Amino acid sequence: MTASSLSFRLAVLFVIAGMAMGIGMAASQNHAIMPAHAHLNLLGWVSLFLFGIYYERRPSLDQSRLAVAQVVLWSVGTVVLTIAVAAIHLGYTAADPIAALSSFVILAAMLMFAYFVFRPARYIAPAPAVHMTPAE
Numbered sequence: 409m410t411a412s413s414l415s416f417r418l419a420v421l422f423v424i425a426g427m428a429m430g431i432g433m434a435a436s437q438n439h440a441i442m443p444a445h446a447h448l449n450l451l452g453w454v455s456l457f458l459f460g461i462y463y464e465r466r467p468s469l470d471q472s473r474l475a476v477a478q479v480v481l482w483s484v485g486t487v488v489l490t491i492a493v494a495a496i497h498l499g500y501t502a503a504d505p506i507a508a509l510s511s512f513v514i515l516a517a518m519l520m521f522a523y524f525v526f527r528p529a530r531y532i533a534p535a536p537a538v539h540m541t542p543a544e
């Protein structure tokens with residue numbers, strides 16, 4: 409599977425979970441886990457979808473195992489961070505080191521992405537844009 413299709417699929421799963429969490433908070437009128445909901449949606453939906461768009465525009469990078477590894481690392485970090493942040497806000501402060509560790513996992517995944525963005529031009533050049541020619 410390419411990095412972009414993995415990103416899009418996981419992003420959709422994350423936003424479904426994030427929306428369910430939001431509905432749960434609203435229905436119960438208990439917003440304690442709001443920071444976990446916000447992180448899940450912004451890391452898991454918004455950022456992952458943006459990675460997917462970037463990868464899809466760069467076919468050689470999209471096929472690479474390193475890009476797939478970046479998506480997997482980001483997603484694992486997001487799941488663990490979300491659970492740990494929720495636990496902390498529910499009073500389980502023992503989850504603090506897990507949140508700290510997962511934040512470094514996510515940072516590592518962002519550094520991988522930064523490497524792709526700053527790599528030599530042949531890797532970062534986007535695919536040629538499709539031009540539409542009007543019918544005569």
Ligand code: HEM
Pocket residue numbers: 423426427428429430431432433434439442445446449450453454
């Ligand atoms: C069914 C969809 C959703 C529901 C029912 C929902 C519900 C909620 C609720 C109840 C809060 C707590 C508000 C508060 O305590 O002040 C909240 C906060 C938040 N939500 Fe959602 N949400 C949904 C989708 C999303 C999505 C898709 C995103 C991001 C792309 C998002 C991002 C946020 C953020 C960033 C906050 C924190 C806002 C703040 O700091 O005041 N939510 N949401």
